[in-house]
Amino acid sequence: MATATRHTTGTEITTTPVGGRIGAVIDGVRLGGDLDPAAVTAVRDALLAHKVVFFRGQHHLDEESHEAFARLLGTPVAHPTVPSADGRYALGIDSHHGARANQWHTDVTFVPAYPAFSILRAVTIPPYGGDTLWANTATAYAHLAEPLRALADSLRAVHSNDYDYAALKPDALPEALAQYREVFTSTRFRTEHPVVRVHPETGERTLLLGNFVQRLQGLTGRDSRALLDLFQAHIELPENTVRWQWQPGDVAIWDNRATQHYGVDDSGDHERTLRRVTVDGDVPVGTDGRHSVLLSPETVPAPSFGIPSGASAAPEAEAAPEAEAEPAAATA
Numbered sequence: 001m002a003t004a005t006r007h008t009t010g011t012e013i014t015t016t017p018v019g020g021r022i023g024a025v026i027d028g029v030r031l032g033g034d035l036d037p038a039a040v041t042a043v044r045d046a047l048l049a050h051k052v053v054f055f056r057g058q059h060h061l062d063e064e065s066h067e068a069f070a071r072l073l074g075t076p077v078a079h080p081t082v083p084s085a086d087g088r089y090a091l092g093i094d095s096h097h098g099a100r101a102n103q104w105h106t107d108v109t110f111v112p113a114y115p116a117f118s119i120l121r122a123v124t125i126p127p128y129g130g131d132t133l134w135a136n137t138a139t140a141y142a143h144l145a146e147p148l149r150a151l152a153d154s155l156r157a158v159h160s161n162d163y164d165y166a167a168l169k170p171d172a173l174p175e176a177l178a179q180y181r182e183v184f185t186s187t188r189f190r191t192e193h194p195v196v197r198v199h200p201e202t203g204e205r206t207l208l209l210g211n212f213v214q215r216l217q218g219l220t221g222r223d224s225r226a227l228l229d230l231f232q233a234h235i236e237l238p239e240n241t242v243r244w245q246w247q248p249g250d251v252a253i254w255d256n257r258a259t260q261h262y263g264v265d266d267s268g269d270h271e272r273t274l275r276r277v278t279v280d281g282d283v284p285v286g287t288d289g290r291h292s293v294l295l296s297p298e299t300v301p302a303p304s305f306g307i308p309s310g311a312s313a314a315p316e317a318e319a320a321p322e323a324e325a326e327p328a329a330a331t332a
């Protein structure tokens with residue numbers, strides 16, 4: 001059912017859910033740095049409620065106005081390792097360069113204060129395919145049986161940007177893989193997060209996993225993999241997901257603290273170009289009050305422009321039990 005909010009300029013903002021648990025289309029908003037405060041509040045409220053919101057027809061946006069709009073939601077941050085497309089904050093998501101995001105993940109979870117929001121703008125869309133799926137990690141947690149929720153609450157996981165790209169993309173050209181890997185992992189991060197984080201704005205508990213996870217702390221590799229598969233299967237349940245078929249001019253904004261997403265790699269060699277601007281997040285807190293901890297390197301290095309994602313002031317690091325590193329399963 002659509003919900004309408006009238007805002008100060010007199011236009012009506014309509015929010016229409018796409019799925020029962022996640023996703024809504026917002027009409028009546030022209031995104032940009034000049035969006036009035038009432039409309040920003042309406043967008044933010046819908047975003048927190050529906051986890052991902054979609055806008056059609058935002059053809060007027062360019063790198064500058066995309067970034068200017070992002071500033072209305074928070075502080076834009078650069079990717080910790082991948083250079084931007086515009087020398088500032090716009091990350092290129094380009095089918096012709098690097099790995100595709102066809103693995104379930106939450107953006108940049110290999111650093112502690114990973115982005116709160118990602119704003120993705122379609123530039124060139126292939127004639128078919130190239131959809132993106134999002135999953136609601138709050139409803140995934142809420143629908144777990146109670147013993148599984150208790151188990152998840154007690155676990156912590158190590159996330160890293162260093163993984164076996166060749167295992168993920170067996171048919172990719174070795175040179176392309178090597179080049180992407182070199183850039184993406186120019187700094188190798190390892191961060192320990194709680195498996196369940198308490199959302200700083202909604203208070204909801206969300207599952208914090210995805211394919212930057214290397215292993216669960218304190219478990220054998222086999223037990224770790226079995227439990228990760230179990231929880232991840234609940235996140236990916238179709239009931240927890242929404243699928244978006246892109247058109248040029250579309251914008252999707254998601255709450256990166258309450259979702260995972262997956263870019264479907266089914267448009268062959270057709271060009272698919274999107275731009276992403278991320279907004280700084282805060283350091284996650286588990287249900288036991290323990291924060292996430294950067295295990296390595298000692299600090300998040302500064303990118304070539306601005307502040308890096310995850311560089312928000314972290315609380316004093318709590319002692320984290322070090323687990324032995326084990327080769328990662330396929331992650332992206």
Ligand SMILES: [Fe+2]
Pocket residue numbers: 101105106107261
């Ligand atoms: Fe992503």
